[in-house]
Amino acid sequence: MSEKRFDGRVAVITGAGGGLGFEHARLFASRGAHVVINDIGGSVTGDGSDRGAAQRAADEIIALGGSAVADANSVSTPAGAAELIETALEAFGGVDIVVNNAGILRDKSLLKVKPNDFRAVLDVHLLGTFLVTQAAFGHMRAKGYGRFVNTASPAGLYGNFGQANYSAAKAGIVGLTRTVSIEGAKFGISANAISPAAHTRMTENLLGQLFDGASADVLDAAKVSPVVAWLSHEDTDVTGQVFGTAGGLVTKVFIAETKGIFEANPTIENIAAREAEILDEQGYLVPEDVGASMAPLLEHYASNVGQL
Ligand SMILES: NC(=O)c1ccc[n+]([C@@H]2O[C@H](COP(=O)([O-])OP(=O)(O)OC[C@H]3O[C@@H](n4cnc5c(N)ncnc54)[C@H](O)[C@@H]3O)[C@@H](O)[C@H]2O)c1
Numbered sequence: 001m002s003e004k005r006f007d008g009r010v011a012v013i014t015g016a017g018g019g020l021g022f023e024h025a026r027l028f029a030s031r032g033a034h035v036v037i038n039d040i041g042g043s044v045t046g047d048g049s050d051r052g053a054a055q056r057a058a059d060e061i062i063a064l065g066g067s068a069v070a071d072a073n074s075v076s077t078p079a080g081a082a083e084l085i086e087t088a089l090e091a092f093g094g095v096d097i098v099v100n101n102a103g104i105l106r107d108k109s110l111l112k113v114k115p116n117d118f119r120a121v122l123d124v125h126l127l128g129t130f131l132v133t134q135a136a137f138g139h140m141r142a143k144g145y146g147r148f149v150n151t152a153s154p155a156g157l158y159g160n161f162g163q164a165n166y167s168a169a170k171a172g173i174v175g176l177t178r179t180v181s182i183e184g185a186k187f188g189i190s191a192n193a194i195s196p197a198a199h200t201r202m203t204e205n206l207l208g209q210l211f212d213g214a215s216a217d218v219l220d221a222a223k224v225s226p227v228v229a230w231l232s233h234e235d236t237d238v239t240g241q242v243f244g245t246a247g248g249l250v251t252k253v254f255i256a257e258t259k260g261i262f263e264a265n266p267t268i269e270n271i272a273a274r275e276a277e278i279l280d281e282q283g284y285l286v287p288e289d290v291g292a293s294m295a296p297l298l299e300h301y302a303s304n305v306g307q308l
Contacts (some may be wrong), residue, residue, distance in 0.1 A: 006033035010092040014038045015102030017053035019200035027225040029066025034092040038071040046104035075128030085135040097232045100129040100150045107162040119166040125169035147188035147232040181240030190239035196224045197246035256284040262300040
């Protein structure tokens with residue numbers, strides 16, 4: 001197996017002062033990429049900031065022989081996202097790879113979550129992913145090449161108690177990723193999302209008890225980074241997908257529709273009577289896009305046209 005390298009590529013990684021983002025940056029740099037380490041240096045809840053956090057991470061990568069610059073902007077403002085991409089252009093002359101990874105948590109059960117805490121979480125994860133993606137997209141389009149890897153979460157795919165804000169933001173990132181994949185396809189731009197689990201400062205209280213207390217080793221963040229790098233490589237054509245990844249397990253997550261039912265004249269009663277058929281997962285369909293999701297209705301329409 002020949003080594004997958006990123007020589008000459010420029011990778012922007014948001015929230016890379018520590019945790020998963022730092023591991024991604026370290027792997028990219030070790031394979032020859034120039035990395036832009038973005039991090040606001042705040043707490044897990046997004047309070048405070050430390051302009052030195054990104055610089056310390058960049059210094060560590062440089063000390064390991066890598067090529068890195070630091071950027072302390074917040075991804076959640078248009079000016080911050082634009083300056084981040086400017087940093088990449090000024091330091092390294094372009095942007096080939098963006099890993100949207102910055103994130104915060106403000107967990108509260110539904111009746112306790114305040115609008116401000118809902119918005120703050122959406123601002124960093126969802127708006128931040130959008131703003132950095134938009135700022136980079138035009139440069140990638142002009143070059144005819146780009147790779148986005150966005151960070152979703154099992155909470156966004158499946159929901160999680162106390163994470164109304166976080167799960168909404170992470171599910172939003174899945175939809176955004178699929179649209180960027182569709183819009184980027186003809187310009188050589190791919191977009192995928194990961195749904196990771198890793199032992200970091202964000203999760204040590206949640207995951208620390210798992211695996212007989214060995215979660216730091218089993219769920220080492222460095223085990224997620226090869227998936228991010230695989231999706232970011234020029235040899236990888238995969239796009240518009242979501243991958244589960246934790247501790248060395250790599251899976252594809254997909255959205256499916258059951259065969260369901262067709263009623264030319266739906267009523268509450270005839271739908272309720274066929275509930276089990278609607279829920280039956282046998283013979284499910286995995287639509288690749290909105291058009292494919294409409295295909296079953298078009299088929300029903302064609303075979304029932306006389307009744308409609
Ligand atoms: N660790 C897990 O198990 C897990 C699971 C699912 C998803 N994730 C996601 O992975 C990503 C990385 O999380 P982590 O576990 O490494 O936690 P982390 O707290 O170590 O990393 C998040 C980083 O984002 C930075 N950040 C926060 N707001 C920012 C902003 N506005 N602009 C720039 N940087 C900002 C923080 O300073 C921090 O360094 C997050 O998006 C998180 O939601 C993590």
